Each structure stands twice: as structure tokens, then as C-alpha cells.
Amino acid sequence: MTEAIAFLPPRQAVLSRRAEILDDLKELVPAGRLVEERNALVPFETDGFIAYRRRPLAVVLPETTAQVAAVMKYCHRYGIPVVPRGAGTSLSGGAIPQEDAVVLGLSAMTRIIEVDYANRCATVQAGVTNLAISDAVGADGYFYAPDPSSQLACTIGGNIAMNSGGAHCLKYGVTTNNLLGVKMVLVDGTVVDLGGKHLDAEGYDLLGLVCGSEGQLGIVTEATVRLLAKPEGARPVLFGFDSAEDAGSCVADVIGAGIIPVAIEFMDKPAIEICEAFAKAGYPLDVEALLIVEVEGSEAEMDAMLAAIVEIAKRHGVKIVRESQSANEAALIWKGRKSAFGATGRIADYICMDGTVPLSQLAYVLRKTSEIIDRYGLRVANVFHAGDGNMHPLILYNINDPEDAAKAEAAGMEILKLCVDAGGCLTGEHGVGIEKRDLMLHQFTQVDLDQQMAVRSAFDADWILNPSKVFPLEGRG
Amino acid sequence: MLTPSTETEAAELIRDHATRKTPLQIRGGGTRSGFGNAVSADAVLSSTAITGIIEYNPAEMVMTARAGTPVAEIEAALAENGQGMAFEPMDHRGAMGTSGTPTIGGLFAVNSSGPRRFTAGAARDHLLGVRFVNGAGDVVKAGGKVMKNVTGLDLVKLLAGSYGTMGFLTQVTFKVLPVPKTAATIVISGLEDENAMKALAAALSLSVEVSGAAHLPESVRGRFIGGKLPEGAATVMRLEGLEASVAVRAEKLMSAMAGLGPINRLDADDTKALWTEIRDVTPYGDGTARPLWRVSMPPSEAWKLVAGLRLRAGIDAYYDWQGGLVWMRMEADHEADVLRHGIRSLGGGHATLVRAAPEIRAKVPTFEPLSPAVALLSGRVRAKLDPHGIFNPGLMA
Numbered sequence: 015m016t017e018a019i020a021f022l023p024p025r026q027a028v029l030s031r032r033a034e035i036l037d038d039l040k041e042l043v044p045a046g047r048l049v050e051e052r053n054a055l056v057p058f059e060t061d062g063f064i065a066y067r068r069r070p071l072a073v074v075l076p077e078t079t080a081q082v083a084a085v086m087k088y089c090h091r092y093g094i095p096v097v098p099r100g101a102g103t104s105l106s107g108g109a110i111p112q113e114d115a116v117v118l119g120l121s122a123m124t125r126i127i128e129v130d131y132a133n134r135c136a137t138v139q140a141g142v143t144n145l146a147i148s149d150a151v152g153a154d155g156y157f158y159a160p161d162p163s164s165q166l167a168c169t170i171g172g173n174i175a176m177n178s179g180g181a182h183c184l185k186y187g188v189t190t191n192n193l194l195g196v197k198m199v200l201v202d203g204t205v206v207d208l209g210g211k212h213l214d215a216e217g218y219d220l221l222g223l224v225c226g227s228e229g230q231l232g233i234v235t236e237a238t239v240r241l242l243a244k245p246e247g248a249r250p251v252l253f254g255f256d257s258a259e260d261a262g263s264c265v266a267d268v269i270g271a272g273i274i275p276v277a278i279e280f281m282d283k284p285a286i287e288i289c290e291a292f293a294k295a296g297y298p299l300d301v302e303a304l305l306i307v308e309v310e311g312s313e314a315e316m317d318a319m320l321a322a323i324v325e326i327a328k329r330h331g332v333k334i335v336r337e338s339q340s341a342n343e344a345a346l347i348w349k350g351r352k353s354a355f356g357a358t359g360r361i362a363d364y365i366c367m368d369g370t371v372p373l374s375q376l377a378y379v380l381r382k383t384s385e386i387i388d389r390y391g392l393r394v395a396n397v398f399h400a401g402d403g404n405m406h407p408l409i410l411y412n413i414n415d416p417e418d419a420a421k422a423e424a425a426g427m428e429i430l431k432l433c434v435d436a437g438g439c440l441t442g443e444h445g446v447g448i449e450k451r452d453l454m455l456h457q458f459t460q461v462d463l464d465q466q467m468a469v470r471s472a473f474d475a476d477w478i479l480n481p482s483k484v485f486p487l488e489g490r491g
Numbered sequence: 492m493l494t495p496s497t498e499t500e501a502a503e504l505i506r507d508h509a510t511r512k513t514p515l516q517i518r519g520g521g522t523r524s525g526f527g528n529a530v531s532a533d534a535v536l537s538s539t540a541i542t543g544i545i546e547y548n549p550a551e552m553v554m555t556a557r558a559g560t561p562v563a564e565i566e567a568a569l570a571e572n573g574q575g576m577a578f579e580p581m582d583h584r585g586a587m588g589t590s591g592t593p594t595i596g597g598l599f600a601v602n603s604s605g606p607r608r609f610t611a612g613a614a615r616d617h618l619l620g621v622r623f624v625n626g627a628g629d630v631v632k633a634g635g636k637v638m639k640n641v642t643g644l645d646l647v648k649l650l651a652g653s654y655g656t657m658g659f660l661t662q663v664t665f666k667v668l669p670v671p672k673t674a675a676t677i678v679i680s681g682l683e684d685e686n687a688m689k690a691l692a693a694a695l696s697l698s699v700e701v702s703g704a705a706h707l708p709e710s711v712r713g714r715f716i717g718g719k720l721p722e723g724a725a726t727v728m729r730l731e732g733l734e735a736s737v738a739v740r741a742e743k744l745m746s747a748m749a750g751l752g753p754i755n756r757l758d759a760d761d762t763k764a765l766w767t768e769i770r771d772v773t774p775y776g777d778g779t780a781r782p783l784w785r786v787s788m789p790p791s792e793a794w795k796l797v798a799g800l801r802l803r804a805g806i807d808a809y810y811d812w813q814g815g816l817v818w819m820r821m822e823a824d825h826e827a828d829v830l831r832h833g834i835r836s837l838g839g840g841h842a843t844l845v846r847a848a849p850e851i852r853a854k855v856p857t858f859e860p861l862s863p864a865v866a867l868l869s870g871r872v873r874a875k876l877d878p879h880g881i882f883n884p885g886l887m888a
Binding site for chain 2 (some may be wrong): 130131132133134155156176177179183184187188190191200204205206207208210211212213214215216217218219220221222223225226227230243244245246266267269270272273274311312314315318319370371372373374399402403404437438439440441442443444445446450454457458459461462463464465466468469470471472473484485
């Protein structure tokens with residue numbers, strides 16, 4: 015396909031020294047932790063943003079912070095770009111390498127270092143998967159709150175890079191709100207600790223700055239995250255509507271009434287059909303839009319909250335209200351939603367957009383989105399976190415048809431601009447990566463971006479960390 | 492005092508000072524003045540004339556206001572819609588012995604959070620977007636007005652808690668939440684600090700959503716809510732929500748805590764009064780300048796620090812945030828070295844000298860000294876926002 019997104023030209027001085035660099039790296043990590051064979055490098059060419067791929071110079075998979083520090087020190091000394099990578103589930107191309115880059119993969123650092131219930135936190139290595147944390151503490155009644163749909167595979171290091179969220183973030187917040195501290199390797203190999211088991215890290219909020227910085231400020235090797243006690247009970251309920259706009263305005267009214275469910279997820283008809291065909295979750299197929307509203311707490315509390323929500327939904331002409339009758343049914347409802355991306359991938363190639371809009375603009379943006387999609391002659395499935403306005407239109411296309419792919423990309427960019435123009439932002443949880451890099455000037459002024467880039471360069475003066483990402487290549491400060 | 496009435500005017504003033512490299516003392520309403528390390532500046536630049544709520548849509552739980560808007564005005568507008576700032580910002584006037592009007596910009600500039608912080612997050616967690624003038628005089632926007640936003644670097648967090656050393660805030664956009672319909676407090680009486688911490692940790696492992704968890708040792712218990720708390724040290728736990736669910740959860744919590752000591756329950760009014768006083772450190776707002784420390788540590792460790800200090804120095808202390816936040820008033824000496832050494836030896840955390848006489852302030856760093864690498868990095872970051880070092884020089888260094 016055509017490549018609309020440019021990469022920085024590879025540094026020839028690095029490319030020409032490849033053999034030497036590989037020899038040196040071999041000294042820094044244990045045997046088997048350096049990937050150099052052409053075929054073995056293929057899996058590291060791209061991430062979840064599969065339309066783009068580049069073969070990296072090499073991949074290292076360190077096992078300890080000290081090894082990460084040694085690799086960073088070396089790459090810094092020789093001006094070798096480094097692209098950090100967790101599980102490679104980024105949907106915005108945040109972990110796509112370039113030809114002159116060493117991919118620093120944290121996937122071998124999978125140790126849960128400490129679970130501390132007295133302080134309700136856990137310290138884990140960066141390569142631990144999101145779900146593994148909740149799994150490790152679940153039997154004792156605790157969980158780790160941010161729950162990106164990729165939580166089975168994605169790593170906590172990647173979550174920190176992207177400040178990931180998920181369905182339940184409406185109540186519990188995203189990664190930055192659940193992160194207490196990190197151990198991080200700076201670009202020159204210095205190891206620093208930011209925060210710890212206490213609240214509000216001392217000094218400037220560098221921890222807040224690192225979270226969501228997309229691997230540009232340093233390599234997080236360990237994280238201390240908050241654990242929460244599981245709620246007494248949770249109940250997802252399906253609400254079916256005859257129109258997407260009814261569903262959208264129902265969401266706004268629920269929040270406006272001061273009711274904060276733990277999650278409100280939205281699916282339009284194409285998304286319902288795709289997910290139901292895959293997960294057999296029992297979703298109604300005769301509605302245009304579906305909300306999954308989850309409440310939690312004691313039985314009495316859930317009853318009271320649901321009664322209020324049903325009342326509001328009726329005002330918006332809700333057609334179907336279906337409560338889950340068992341734990342099994344509840345799990346199935348979530349399985350359908352969480353498998354949306356995978357299930358969509360079974361029927362078509364797609365790009366997943368990730369704009370965020372103010373709740374009052376949801377219905378408007380949904381309507382405009384379908385106009386845009388129609389104009390390009392494409393199809394779209396909408397599935398997203400409605401409670402916090404984080405939209406995920408999945409634009410379906412054929413990856414083998416260059417024209418189709420270009421159309422999908424163009425339509426996606428129009429939708430993201432629409433989100434910004436409606437008062438929202440380019441990305442709610444997937445990050446800018448390479449995907450939205452060139453739209454940054456739509457949301458920010460050059461002065462705003464210059465300030466961000468200046469701060470970035472305080473961490474990485476030579477821009478060797480994840481260099482082609484986030485900031486437009488033109489006008490970099 | 493320079494009091495520009497618009498952002499543009501502020502930017503011009505700052506650009507002028509940047510050109511001449513003349514320092515400015517940045518402030519809001521001055522209710523936290525005297526806080527931080529001593530600043531020597533030629534002029535004071537205040538946001539008090541940059542006021543007004545710009546946008547407030549209760550249905551979206553978001554408010555945008557100019558930085559100098561009085562907190563009271565913000566709270567009144569929110570209260571009309573049954574909403575509030577969930578992080579319970581502290582009013583420092585009592586403890587600091589200051590007067591004046593707290594501003595919304597000042598509140599975020601110091602990242603002021605109260606008892607609900609350990610469940611609801613800090614001020615910085617609720618701050619969605621800012622506009623500020625950097626030390627070069629550029630007007631910069633960061634963040635936005637939606638709940639979820641990961642577009643670019645999160646400069647919003649960096650500005651929160653930077654005490655006016657990174658930029659001059661002109662506008663803030665923050666998340667607000669419905670105020671809980673009712674609240675109650677469970678009081679367990681007579682626990683020693685160590686056992687109180689175990690009780691609080693146990694309470695927080697239950698699914699009853701405790702939203703306030705403090706321990707008020709006997710030395711300080713009588714100075715809260717007019718001495719109405721039952722006799723003996725008070726370990727207090729707050730529950731909030733709908734009437735029916737608070738009742739159910741209170742029962743559940745009380746039965747889980749049965750046997751630890753006498754248990755009482757405070758009604759909604761007493762609950763409100765008690766947690767406001769815990770938040771504002773009312774017992775130590777005694778009009779003196781006796782050294783007041785704010786210590787953040789892992790909840791399981793903080794009581795050990797207090798126990799150690801009690802053997803060596805005259806201190807009075809109470810705990811919030813499940814024991815992880817200690818408010819500590821020294822009877823005589825500031826004890827900075829002993830205190831900070833104790834924190835390091837117990838696994839880390841930080842101590843901030845909130846109040847002290849000028850001669851003590853002159854020699855004791857207000858903020859926890861940072862590791863050399865982090866200090867270096869922090870200095871580099873600050874230089875990118877305030878290249879000439881004109882904002883509150885020395886205050887955080």
C-alpha cells in the first residue's frame with residue numbers, strides 16, 4: 015500500500031556499523047537475548063498498527079534493569095535509536111521500529127516482584143501483562159483497575175507508555191491514576207526511581223509526565239501500581255435502542271443525573287452483529303445501538319442505581335433492558351465486548367480510531383462519522399467507552415487494495431479532526447504513535463508543541479528514544 | 492504587586508521580565524504564602540484579577556475557570572448542581588495563619604488534596620487541561636476538556652504541584668463529580684497506632700468503599716469537632732453514597748470491626764465537620780509557627796516513624812490516608828534530619844515542612860531532597876519551561 019506516514023531517514027552511520035553493534039550488544043545481554051537473524055526480526059517489524067512495518071537493526075530482550083541500563087548507555091554513546099516495546103499491541107504504531115533502531119523488548123521481564131496488601135499495591139516488572147496482575151491478586155479479593163481490551167496480552171510497561179484505559183476507567187481512572195511509582199532507565203543508562211509505595215511522588219510530577227509519554231522519556235523497567243478491593247457485586251445490563259442518537263443522549267443524561275456506573279459501553283448494529291457472531295453473548299440483534307451499563311456495589315445499591323438508569327433510558331425510548339441473571343451471563347456480556355477488535359478482524363481488515371469527545375457531542379459526532387464513512391463508500395463498526403466519550407470507530411477495508419486502504423486512512427483522519435473540532439482530542443487511550451503524529455497541529459498550536467518537545471528533549475537531548483513518533487517530523491523544535 | 496486582568500497582559504509582563512531576567516514571585520490569593528523555600532523576587536505577579544468561570548456543563552462533569560477565580564465561587568457553582576471537587580482540596584489558611592482568598596489556580600499549583608485522595612486521586616488526577624504562560628512569555632495550552640486524553644506529553648501533571656515554578660497558570664479545566672448523597676463515620680476507640688493501622692488496612696480490604704481512613708491519637712482526638720469524639724484514640728472510617736447503601740455498608744463495616752474496641756457511628760453532619768477538620772489540619776491551626784510537617788509514606792510504615800520520633804522529640808501527630816499521610820507538629824525543634832533519615836530508613840516517602848518560623852525556614856529545605864539524578868532531571872525540565880529561572884526562583888530547589 016501507499017505509505018502516507020513518513021519515517022525519519024535511517025542514520026547511515028548506524029546502519030553501516032550493524033555487525034559491530036551486534037557484537038557489542040551480545041556482550042551486554044545473556045546468550046539468546048539478542049535477536050539478529052532476518053527472519054527472527056520479522057515479528058518485531060510492526061505492532062497492532064499493521065499497515066506499516068520496518069525491520070529493526072536488532073532486538074534485545076533484557077532480563078534485568080541493569081541489562082536495560084547497559085544497552086541504553088551503549089546506544090546513547092553511539093547515537094543508536096531505541097524503540098521500546100512491550101507486547102507489541104499498540105494500535106497507533108507506537109512500537110513500530112525503524113531500520114536504524116534497536117528494539118528494546120521488555121517481554122522477558124515478567125516477574126511480579128512484590129504484592130503488598132497492607133499498602134494495597136504491587137510491584138511488577140514492566141513485561142508483566144495487565145491481566146496477570148489481577149490474576150495474581152484476584153483470589154485474595156483485589157484487582158488492578160485499568161482494563162484495556164488487550165489486557166490479556168498487553169504489558170504494564172506498554173500501559174504506562176500509552177497511559178492505557180479501558181471499559182472500567184469511567185469510575186477507576188486510567189493508568190496514570192493508578193500508578194504509584196516506576197523504576198526507569200534514562201537515555202544515558204542512569205537508573206532513577208520516581209514515586210514508590212507512598213502517594214504523590216516528591217518534587218515535580220515526573221511520574222505523571224512519564225505516564226503516556228510513549229517511550230520517549232526513558233525505559234520503565236518496574237512499576238508499583240495500586241490494587242483495589244473488589245466490589246461486593248457487579249452487574250452488567252444490556253440496553254437496546256432504535257437509534258444511535260437515542261443511546262448517545264441516554265448516556266449524557268445518565269451522567270448528567272449524577273449517576274456514575276462503573277462502565278458504559280456502546281455498540282452500533284454492525285458491531286453488535288460482529289461480536290455476537292463471534293462470542294454468542296446473547297446480544298439483541300433487532301436494535302440499532304446497544305449500551306452495556308455495569309453497576310457495582312451491594313445488591314441494594316445496584317438495584318437503586320439500575321432503577322434510576324432504567325428510568326432515564328425509558329425517556330430515550332429504550333427497546334430492550336436485559337439484566338444478566340448469572341455470573342456466567344455477565345462474563346459472556348463482557349466477553350462479547352472485549353473481543354470486538356478480534357472479532358472484527360475475522361471479517362475484514364480495519365483501522366481502529368480513538369478520538370475522544372465531550373459527552374454532549376456524542377450523538378452529533380456519531381452522525382457525522384457515518385456521513386464521512388458513507389462519502390468514502392466504506393463500512394464502519396462503532397464500539398466504544400461511551401461514559402467517558404472515548405470513541406472507537408472501526409473502519410473496515412481491504413488491506414490488499416491500496417485504494418481502499420488510502421480511503422480508510424483518509425476517512426479516519428477526518429473523523430479524528432471531527433473529534434477535535436467537537437471539543438475532544440485525537441486520542442483517548444491508544445496514543446499518537448506514528449498514526450496521529452501528523453494531526454498534532456490540529457489539536458495544538460506550534461507553540462504548544464514546541465513546549466512539549468522542549469520538555470521531551472530535557473530527557474533525551476539527541477532524540478534517540480522512539481524518534482519518529484508523536485511529534486510531526488516537520489517543525490520539530 | 493502586578494495583577495494583570497487578562498492572559499495577554501500577563502504574557503506581556505512575563506515576556507518583559509524574561510527579557511530583563513528579573514524574577515517574579517508567582518501567587519494566587521496568597522493563602523499559602525510563606526510556603527516553600529524563600530524566594531527573592533523583584534515583584535509579585537498575582538492571578539487574582541484573572542477571574543471567572545468560563546464553561547461549566549454539569550452533564551459533562553467538567554468546569555473551566557480562569558486561574559484567579561475564588562475557590563468559594565467555584566464551590567458555590569458546583570453545589571448548585573450537587574457536584575464538587577472529589578479530591579477535597581485543603582484550605583491552608585488555618586494551618587498557615589494566612590488570610591486572603593484561595594484561588595482555583597493556586598489550588599492546582601500546589602496539588603492540594605484532602606482525605607478522599609487515597610481513593611479519588613489527587614488534584615492532579617482531576618485536572619484535565621491548563622493554559623499557562625511559560626517563563627519565556629509564551630501562552631501554552633496543554634491537555635483538554637475531556638476525561639480521557641493521551642495526546643502528546645502530559646504537561647498538565649507537570650504544572651500541577653509545581654508551585655508556580657514552571658508556569659503562570661491562567662486557566663484550568665477540571666473534572667467534577669456528584670457530591671455523595673449522604674455520609675457516615677465509624678469510630679473505633681482506644682486503639683494504639685499500630686493496631687489502628689491494621690484496622691484501617693483491614694477495612695480497606697473490604698468491599699464497603701471506605702472513602703476516608705484516619706487515626707486520631709488520644710493527644711489530638713479531643714481537638715476535633717468540639718471534643719465530641721468518644722474517649723480514647725479515634726480510628727475513623729468514612730462511608731459515602733446513597734442513604735440505603737451507606738446504612739448497609741456501615742453495618743457490614745461495624746460487624747467486621749467488632750471486638751477491636753468500642754464502636755460508634757457519626758451522622759452526616761458530624762461526618763462533614765470531622766473530615767473538613769482532618770483535611771484542614773484544624774488542631775494545629777493554633778496561631779503559632781511551631782513546625783508543621785506533612786509526611787507521605789507507605790501506610791504500613793508511617794506509624795513506625797512516628798513511634799521512633801516520639802522517643803526522641805516532642806511531637807504531636809495524626810494520620811490520614813489509611814495512615815500514609817502524617818500531619819506532625821513539633822513542640823520545639825524542627826527535627827528535619829531525624830525525620831528525613833527515618834523516612835529513608837523505612838523504605839521511602841517524603842516530608843514537607845508546611846509551616847515554621849522564618850529562621851527555621853531559612854535553613855531547612857521545605858521539600859524532600861531528591862536523589863542527585865532526579866534533581867538533575869528536574870532542573871533540566873524546569874529550564875525548558877522557565878529558561879531564565881524567573882518564576883519563584885529557589886522555592887522548590
